[in-house]
Structure formats: C-alpha cells, structure tokens
Amino acid sequence: MKNTMPETGGFFSRDRNQHPPALTPGYKTTVLRSPQRALIALDGTRSEITGPVFGHGLLNEFDNDLIVNYAKPGESAIGQRILVHGRVLDERGRGVDGALVEFWQANAGGRYRHKKETYLAALDPNFGGVGRTITDEDGRYQFKTVKPGAYPWPNGVNDWRPAHIHFSVFGHGFAQRLITQMYFEGDPMIWLCPIVKTIPDEAAIRQLIAPLDMNQAIPMDMRAYKFDIVLRGRRSTLFANRMEGN
Numbered sequence: 001m002k003n004t005m006p007e008t009g010g011f012f013s014r015d016r017n018q019h020p021p022a023l024t025p026g027y028k029t030t031v032l033r034s035p036q037r038a039l040i041a042l043d044g045t046r047s048e049i050t051g052p053v054f055g056h057g058l059l060n061e062f063d064n065d066l067i068v069n070y071a072k073p074g075e076s077a078i079g080q081r082i083l084v085h086g087r088v089l090d091e092r093g094r095g096v097d098g099a100l101v102e103f104w105q106a107n108a109g110g111r112y113r114h115k116k117e118t119y120l121a122a123l124d125p126n127f128g129g130v131g132r133t134i135t136d137e138d139g140r141y142q143f144k145t146v147k148p149g150a151y152p153w154p155n156g157v158n159d160w161r162p163a164h165i166h167f168s169v170f171g172h173g174f175a176q177r178l179i180t181q182m183y184f185e186g187d188p189m190i191w192l193c194p195i196v197k198t199i200p201d202e203a204a205i206r207q208l209i210a211p212l213d214m215n216q217a218i219p220m221d222m223r224a225y226k227f228d229i230v231l232r233g234r235r236s237t238l239f240a241n242r243m244e245g246n
C-alpha cells in the first residue's frame, strides 16, 4: 500500500476529556508547575516555522538498534530482546512519512545512563538507551531493543514507573515535536503509576499500551510489540508536552 497526500479540510475538534488536568496532586510536582491562570494560545513564530530542520542524512546504520548501538564490537545489551514497531498516523489514519522518531529508555534493570541517575540497579556497559529512526512512506517505523525494567522514583513512599519507552516525534520542523511514553501489555505496574493515574480517560491510557505482536516476532530471536502514534484528532495519542490537546 502506498501512502498518499492527506486531504485538506477542517480538523476534527479535540476531546478535552481525554487529557489529564494540569493540577493532579497525586503526582506531586504538578502542584508547583501547573498553570495558575487561564491559558493563552500563541501563533508559531517565524523562527519556529522556518527554523532549522533535521537532516535525514544524519542517521547511522545502527541508530534503530539499541541492542548494539552502544555495545562493544561483538557484544550486545543484556535483557529480553524485543522489536518495537508501528506507524505514525495523522487524524485520518494515514501514515506520516519522513517523521523523525526518537526513543530513550532505562536498561533491563530499570537504570538510565544519565549523570543524575541514582537508582541502585547496575548499568549495562553495552547499553546506552537511546535511538532514532525515520518513518517510511507508509508512516512505519521499527527498532530493536531490550525490554526496559521498572524503576522507583521519589514521589510517594513507594512509587514505581512501569516499564516504558519514551518517544519523541518530529515533523518537518523542530517546532512540531510531540512526546509520549509507551507501556507494555500485561504489566500490572501501569495501573499503580501516579503519572498514568493523572490520565482520566481509560481509553487514552490503553492507547499508550503496546500489545504483544507475535506476528512480527522474529523466531528464535525476539518478540515484538506494536505501538501506533496518532498525531491528532479524536484518536490522538496522549502527548506529555501537549496535555491540553494538539
């Protein structure tokens, strides 16, 4: 199937009930950083619209393989090997081609490679935890990685993030950036997470949960999870940097 140019026409109106309120005291940092006054809509500035764009020629061969892209030659990351794939879709369900999809995650033990990371779990010397790829003409993307572990975070007495992968999607300009998180089917930690609990609409949460997809698994190598990202409209994915809707 070949992707075609989207039709022009009016946008679908956004469903504001899908998005969590800015102030959700169960997620403590929202108390200080949620807006106290009515929001103001701003038009894009000239530099946002015409500013620098990502050069698609900058990608390296292993940017979409987190199992080896940080590993020493001949070695690989520790953990359950998985393939994550899906499509970036517009509000009419058509694939968006040429979108830069970036992803970052903790290692199999739940530890990030970051200088401010303090969790006890060990670093994996062969795992960096970041990668990127570009959607093809049908809006498809895929990457190989290891399944991330859950990790604790300082919020309540004993709060944990479920296993998750962070995603950023760029359009053709840096002003068009959307950020979200993918969770894994069957993980009981999802429903205990204070950040997930800020989302009032269960259907919106379920859209962030990637189902196991054995049809795309590679026999004797890795299982697959499928995660479609919908940029706008009634079925829009929830984006952390556009809680009010996008």
Ligand SMILES: [Fe+2]
Pocket: 106, 161, 164, 166
């Ligand atoms: Fe995280």
